Amino acid sequence: MAPTTPPLPTPPAGPGLVAIQPLKRRHCEECRGGPLALLVVEDGGPRCLDCADLGHLVFLPRGDTALTRRAREGSGLAAVVVRLNRRRSRYERQGVLVEEAALARAEERCLADAEARARRRARDAVRRAAEDVRFTGAFADEIRRLFPGCPEGRALAIAAHASVRGSGRVGRSAAGRALSAGAVTAAVVAAVRHTDTPYDRLLMSGVPRGEARRRIAAAVEATLALWRAAAPPGRASA
Numbered sequence: 001m002a003p004t005t006p007p008l009p010t011p012p013a014g015p016g017l018v019a020i021q022p023l024k025r026r027h028c029e030e031c032r033g034g035p036l037a038l039l040v041v042e043d044g045g046p047r048c049l050d051c052a053d054l055g056h057l058v059f060l061p062r063g064d065t066a067l068t069r070r071a072r073e074g075s076g077l078a079a080v081v082v083r084l085n086r087r088r089s090r091y092e093r094q095g096v097l098v099e100e101a102a103l104a105r106a107e108e109r110c111l112a113d114a115e116a117r118a119r120r121r122a123r124d125a126v127r128r129a130a131e132d133v134r135f136t137g138a139f140a141d142e143i144r145r146l147f148p149g150c151p152e153g154r155a156l157a158i159a160a161h162a163s164v165r166g167s168g169r170v171g172r173s174a175a176g177r178a179l180s181a182g183a184v185t186a187a188v189v190a191a192v193r194h195t196d197t198p199y200d201r202l203l204m205s206g207v208p209r210g211e212a213r214r215r216i217a218a219a220v221e222a223t224l225a226l227w228r229a230a231a232p233p234g235r236a237s238a
Contacts, residue, residue, distance in 0.1 A: 017079035019054065019097055022046070023086070038081065038097075049097075054079055057097035066113070068096055070106035075099040128165065136163045139171055142184045147227035150188070162187035192223045 019038045027034030028048035038059070040052035049055040059081060060071055072078050075098040082091040140159035143150055150158075162171030170176045170190070175183035193199045197219045202212035 017054070017077075017097075019049065019052075019079045019081045020091075021081060021083040021094055023084055040079075054097060056099070058100045058103055059095055059097055060103055061095040062093055064110070067106050067110050070109055071098040071103045072096055074105050075102035078102075132163065132165055135171075135177075136160050138179060139163050139176075139184065139187075142179045142181075143188060146181060146184055147188060147224070149227040149229050154191070158187055158191040161191065188227075189220060189224065192220050196220075196223055 019040050022036060022039055025035040026039055026046045028036060028039070028051055029045040030047055030051040033048050036046060036048055038049055039046040040049065040054065042052065049057070057077065057079065060068060062068065077099060079097040081094045081097060083094050085092050136159045139162065140155045143155040143158055159171070162169050162176065165172065170183050170186045173183060193216060197216035199212055199216045202215060203209065
């Protein structure tokens with residue numbers, strides 16, 4: 001006896017048309033064409049899309065939710081495409097069949113949205129950059145108020161480093177954004193520690209962090225005391 005083709009698994013029930021991506025080689029029972037990449041089950045047997053009057057539709061794979069929704073909304077005729085997952089014993093959605101014109105219109109709408117989002121991101125980037133400049137300036141002003149002897153260039157450099165957006169540094173903490181004296185001082189202390197003392201070299205040589213901080217504490221405090229004392233030459237009040 002010739003081997004028989006195993007019966008098709010029952011397609012998922014629900015509203016609307018369903019097309020199947022078969023796991024086995026199937027041929028259309030009406031026109032005998034095949035093997036079929038997609039089929040529709042009618043009267044328990046496979047039909048090709050042409051024989052099922054769906055041959056004019058195009059396949060849109062899953063993945064882009066907005067594109068799929070718009071294409072289905074704009075398509076007078078549509079079908080869900082599924083494939084059997086043997087391991088899970090269930091059909092899983094692979095995409096949809098929609099009218100080509102509906103897909104083209106949906107793509108145009110999504111492209112327009114993408115362009116609008118790009119323009120909005122550009123505007124937001126400009127706005128954030130301006131906000132960052134203002135915040136860095138305010139942070140530098142607060143450094144100069146607390147440490148009038150801090151050189152102008154150092155105050156700006158410390159503020160710029162501490163206030164980088166998304167850095168997690170003290171300038172971006174809640175206290176830093178509020179320009180609290182503690183946060184501003186912490187930023188200055190960190191800058192002095194790393195720039196004006198051998199702290200980094202001590203760490204690289206294997207000295208534990210606590211011990212390294214103890215060794216350079218006096219140098220840090222001396223610099224802070226100097227900067228707290230008075231404005232440097234050229235920054236004196238008029």
